[in-house]
Amino acid sequence: MSFYINGIGAVSPQKSFAEALSSKPAVHYGNQLHCQEPDYTAFIDARQLRRLSRIVKLSIAASSQAVQDAAPAIIDGVIVGTGWGCIEDTVTFLEKMVENQEEALSPTAFIHSTHNTIAAQVAFQLKCKGYNTTYSHRSISFESALLDAALLLAETPAQTLLVGGVDELTNTSFSILSRFDLFKQPQELGSDSLFSLGTAGTVAGEGSVFFAVSGVRTEHSYCQVAAVQTLSFGSTDDAVEAARKMLQRHGLPAVDLLLLGNNGDSKEDKHYDSFETNFTQQGQTLKFKHLCGEYPTASAFGLGLGATLLKQNLSLGSVPQSVLFYNCSPQSHQALVLLRAC
Amino acid sequence: MNALVTGGGIICALGTSEAEVLASFRAHRSGMNAAEFLQTRHRAGYVFGEVPLSNQALAERHHLSPTLSRTILLSYHAARAAYDTIPANLRQVSRIGFISATSVGGMDKTEQFFEDYLVDKAAGDLGQVMHHDCGRATDFVARELGIKDFVTTISTACSSSANALMLGARMLKAGLLDIVIAGGVDPLTRFTFNGFNTLMIVDPEQCKPLDATREGLNLGEGAAYLVLMSEQAAQALPASVHCRLSGYANANDAFHQTALSDQGEGPYLAMQQALQKADLQPSDIDYINMHGTGTRNNDLAEGTAIRRLFGGVYPKLSSTKSFTGHTLAASGAIEAYLSVLTVTGGYVFPNFSFRQPVETLDLIPETEFYQHATMRHVMSNSFGFGGNCSSLIFSRT
Numbered sequence: 001m002s003f004y005i006n007g008i009g010a011v012s013p014q015k016s017f018a019e020a021l022s023s024k025p026a027v028h029y030g031n032q033l034h035c036q037e038p039d040y041t042a043f044i045d046a047r048q049l050r051r052l053s054r055i056v057k058l059s060i061a062a063s064s065q066a067v068q069d070a071a072p073a074i075i076d077g078v079i080v081g082t083g084w085g086c087i088e089d090t091v092t093f094l095e096k097m098v099e100n101q102e103e104a105l106s107p108t109a110f111i112h113s114t115h116n117t118i119a120a121q122v123a124f125q126l127k128c129k130g131y132n133t134t135y136s137h138r139s140i141s142f143e144s145a146l147l148d149a150a151l152l153l154a155e156t157p158a159q160t161l162l163v164g165g166v167d168e169l170t171n172t173s174f175s176i177l178s179r180f181d182l183f184k185q186p187q188e189l190g191s192d193s194l195f196s197l198g199t200a201g202t203v204a205g206e207g208s209v210f211f212a213v214s215g216v217r218t219e220h221s222y223c224q225v226a227a228v229q230t231l232s233f234g235s236t237d238d239a240v241e242a243a244r245k246m247l248q249r250h251g252l253p254a255v256d257l258l259l260l261g262n263n264g265d266s267k268e269d270k271h272y273d274s275f276e277t278n279f280t281q282q283g284q285t286l287k288f289k290h291l292c293g294e295y296p297t298a299s300a301f302g303l304g305l306g307a308t309l310l311k312q313n314l315s316l317g318s319v320p321q322s323v324l325f326y327n328c329s330p331q332s333h334q335a336l337v338l339l340r341a342c
Numbered sequence: 343m344n345a346l347v348t349g350g351g352i353i354c355a356l357g358t359s360e361a362e363v364l365a366s367f368r369a370h371r372s373g374m375n376a377a378e379f380l381q382t383r384h385r386a387g388y389v390f391g392e393v394p395l396s397n398q399a400l401a402e403r404h405h406l407s408p409t410l411s412r413t414i415l416l417s418y419h420a421a422r423a424a425y426d427t428i429p430a431n432l433r434q435v436s437r438i439g440f441i442s443a444t445s446v447g448g449m450d451k452t453e454q455f456f457e458d459y460l461v462d463k464a465a466g467d468l469g470q471v472m473h474h475d476c477g478r479a480t481d482f483v484a485r486e487l488g489i490k491d492f493v494t495t496i497s498t499a500c501s502s503s504a505n506a507l508m509l510g511a512r513m514l515k516a517g518l519l520d521i522v523i524a525g526g527v528d529p530l531t532r533f534t535f536n537g538f539n540t541l542m543i544v545d546p547e548q549c550k551p552l553d554a555t556r557e558g559l560n561l562g563e564g565a566a567y568l569v570l571m572s573e574q575a576a577q578a579l580p581a582s583v584h585c586r587l588s589g590y591a592n593a594n595d596a597f598h599q600t601a602l603s604d605q606g607e608g609p610y611l612a613m614q615q616a617l618q619k620a621d622l623q624p625s626d627i628d629y630i631n632m633h634g635t636g637t638r639n640n641d642l643a644e645g646t647a648i649r650r651l652f653g654g655v656y657p658k659l660s661s662t663k664s665f666t667g668h669t670l671a672a673s674g675a676i677e678a679y680l681s682v683l684t685v686t687g688g689y690v691f692p693n694f695s696f697r698q699p700v701e702t703l704d705l706i707p708e709t710e711f712y713q714h715a716t717m718r719h720v721m722s723n724s725f726g727f728g729g730n731c732s733s734l735i736f737s738r739t
Contacts, residue, residue: 001516078594083475083477084475085476085497093533093536093537094452094453094456094533095456095460097453097532097533097536098453098456098457098460099460101383102382102383102384102532102536105536105540106540107537107540107541110533110536110537110538110540110541111537111541111599111600111727112599113537114445114497114499114726114727114728115445115476115497115498115499116497116498116499116726116727116728116730117599117727117728119498119728120594120599120727120728120729120730121599121728123594123596123729124596124597124599124729126596127596128594128596129593129594129595129596129607129608129611130593130594131592131593131594132498132592132593132594132728132729132730133496133498133505133592133730134496134497134498135494135495135496135497136447136475136476136477136495136496136497137476137477137480137493137494137495138475138477138478138481140494141477144494144495148509151512151513151516154516175463176459176471179464179468180468180472230492230493230494231490232481232484232490232491232492232493233481233484233485233490233493234490296475332481333493
């Protein structure tokens with residue numbers, strides 16, 4: 001069930017993955033990391049632009065970049081993972097409905113509120129009538145999309161699919177999530193110090209990262225996705241065991257790089273630390289959520305980073321040949337992805 | 343290798359079990375009534391396909407908290423029934439997955455939260471809004487059932503649970519799981535009702551799908567899940583309970599966010615590719631459970647696509663949404679459940695009413711509920727916002 005990443009596009013709190021991997025990634029102050037948005041007119045017709053919601057713009061820009069990067073003949077399908085969906089349009093319609101007591105509503109926000117609006121609009125831009133679906137399952141929304149792509153490509157390798165992980169951070173979502181004590185105090189930090197505070201809470205993030213994937217390796221290929229696995233309701237030990245089996249199946253005694261979803265929350269990071277201790281003697285470790293913040297599909301940003309490393313060899317010393325990615329939301333879901341140079 | 347359907351669970355306006363649902367069809371009793379539980383201010387002027395149980399009653403029946411979202415309560419009710427059809431010894435030795443689908447997650451609770459939150463950003467019960475995301479209900483139900491080998495949620499508007507069934511079949515085929523409980527749920531919410539109502543596609547009275555005089559859809563609610571098994575896992579079961587999920591396809595209309603193209607390109611592709619997958623000809627299909635929402639756009643586009651694919655020779659067809667209402671993300675699974683009954687029990691499901699065919703099409707739906715011996719292959723269509731179109735085919739083993 002392996003396949004290749006042949007193109008990547010992203011709109012994220014970093015200008016690019018190259019910048020994110022450089023010695024000077026963008027540092028965000030406070031507890032929210034918002035996207036650095038591009039000039040959308042490079043991707044979207046100016047007349048259309050006004051009508052599109054922000055999350056769709058983020059996604060059309062990112063998916064267009066992925067298509068340009070991979071330069072496939074055609075796109076055969078679009079699969080999106082999103083934890084929160086189109087939260088801005090959802091809230092807009094909800095607010096009006098409550099405030100106006102269900103009278104005099106405009107349908108526009110409702111029309112764009114469904115989770116599948118993102119994949120639909122990306123397909124619409126590309127006039128892609130192929131497979132189209134959307135996963136919304138918390139921290140494994142993107143990994144579910146990736147697994148679906150792996151299944152499709154195992155059946156028909158010679159096609160190119162767009163797989164995206166997308167979530168937006170809005171004032172309302174931040175205001176409500178804050179009340180669950182998820183985030184650090186804003187005065188505490190610049191995002192570069194996320195892992196050194198050792199306090200509770202993380203920083204909120206957002207992003208849209210799309211991958212053009214295929215069962216066929218091309219001159220544009222970044223790396224091979226050798227395995228994708230999600231675990232539900234298991235322990236860190238279960239993930240360690242699954243990771244060991246995954247490496248064994250692929251004949252890898254060790255990996256060169258461990259890519260971890262630590263988010264700076266002392267309560268959560270201890271799970272990553274425990275995972276890491278089982279693998280660290282074998283290679284180096286890279287964390288990424290100080291670059292993109294925490295959000296349900298942050299793993300798409302993490303994998304973009306890992307894939308870029310494998311292609312560009314912007315190595316941390318030695319050139320990595322294999323990357324083991326691990327992300328978790330404690331007590332619910334864990335995800336493992338194995339990337340290999342190709 | 344085909345996925346075998348060996349059981350399921352259903353709850354909708356027609357009843358809380360298969361027996362109750364069949365009894366409603368037998369009595370030609372539509373589930374569309376005045377809303378008893380949905381707290382919309384428009385409730386006086388409209389009919390709804392509401393499940394005839396309060397949250398309290400649903401919760402009591404399953405020893406759950408009545409403060410849970412209606413999404414969870416409905417999902418649990420149907421998924422529990424489906425899970426209970428799996429023999430205990432098989433549960434122990436099998437890798438089991440739960441793939442659910444919803445379009446609005448716990449919106450029924452979120453809209454209550456917003457009443458308070460909009461007055462004061464520090465107000466509102468977090469115990470309500472914590473149910474908001476789509477995965478919440480899936481996780482709750484999976485944990486209650488003890489399923490952990492694979493869990494995810496699909497959200498492709500009104501085609502959601504058809505896609506959940508499709509993913510389940512594909513995971514079995516790939517050998518990743520032995521058994522999958524797949525389907526979907528959506529509760530009635532003010533959010534979805536007002537959304538569809540502002541689009542002016544809600545018929546305040548009993549809807550009339552596939553009729554020239556149709557004026558829109560009725561919203562409904564419910565949940566349904568099918569138990570899908572690999573052939574190997576199903577070996578221990580008596581063959582009589584089986585049918586096959588023999589074909590499935592997903593295509594996109596790539597035309598408009600909320601309307602289908604005139605020629606029904608997405609529906610056509612979904613149906614055509616599902617036939618291809620099942621290695622069947624259009625003439626092999628004995629009955630189509632249409633998406634048939636009752637909106638002017640859907641029924642014309644779907645009908646046109648059927649005419650293109652089937653030539654002038656139509657199989658039996660109907661829209662059971664005229665009985666259940668449009669249950670959104672649950673509709674694909676509810677209609678798949680009914681389609682399985684058609685294959686295994688020979689039940690032909692009718693339209694609630696029918697007077698004259700959709701303009702330019704001569705599609706004549708079934709109007710009586712009856713049993714017919716030779717129903718070998720049944721097609722079930724589900725289309726949604728965003729051009730998402732899916733088609734499933736169930737076949738005799």
